[in-house]
Amino acid sequence: MSQFEVITITLSFVLGLSMSHLLWAAAAAVRARRHLRLRWLPFLWAACIFFVHVQYWFAAFAIDAVIDQWTWSWYLQMLALGVLLFASGALVLPSESQQRSGDLLDDFQENGRLGLIPLAAYHLLWVPTAYRMDQATFEAGNYANLALAVFAVIGLTAKRVSVQWASAAAFGLVVVWASVFVWTGGSL
Secondary structure (H helix, E strand, O other), X not given: OOHHHHHHHHHHHHHHHHHHHHHHHHHHHHHOOOOEEOOHHHHXXXXXXHHHHHHHHHHHXXXXXXXXXXXXXXXXXXXXXXXXXXXHHXXXXXXXXXXXXXXXXXXXXHOHHHHHHHHHHHHHHHHHHHHHHOOHHHXXXXXXXXXXXXXXXXXXXXXXXXXXXXXXXXXXXXXXXXXXXXXXXOOO
C-alpha cells in the first residue's frame, strides 16, 4: 500500500460518516414530512455540502500527485479539512435523534446554519493549502475558495431568507464552476 492509500483510510471514515449523516438526515426529514414542514433552503445547503465532500476527494488525489512525500503536517492538514467537512455535514440538517416536528427552516435558522461556520473555515483553509502546493493553477482556485467562504458567511449571518437563498445559490454555482473549470481543469 502506498502512503496515500493508508492516509485515505482515516479520511474515508471521517467523510463517509459525514456523507452518510447528510443522506440519512435528508431521508429522515422527508419521512417526517407529516410532522415537519419541509423547506428547500436547508436541503440546498446540504446538497452543496455533499458536493464539496465529493470534490474533496478530487483535491486529495491532486495533492497526492503533487507532493513527493506524505508528512505528518500534510496528513494533519488534510485531516483538518476532512473534520471541517464532517462538522459542516453533521450540523446542516437535524439528526435522527432530534424531534421531527415543526418547520425545517426554523431548525436551520437555529441550528443548521452553524454548519456554515466549518464550511467557511474549510474553504479558507484551502488557501494556504494551495499555496503550500506551490502551483500557479490554484490561483483562481484561491479566489473561488475565498468567494465560497464569503457566501457561507453571508448564509450564516443574513437575517432575510431571500439573502440566505441567494448565498446558497451563489455558493452552489461557484462550487460547481470551480470544480469543473478551475480545480480539476475539466477532467476527472
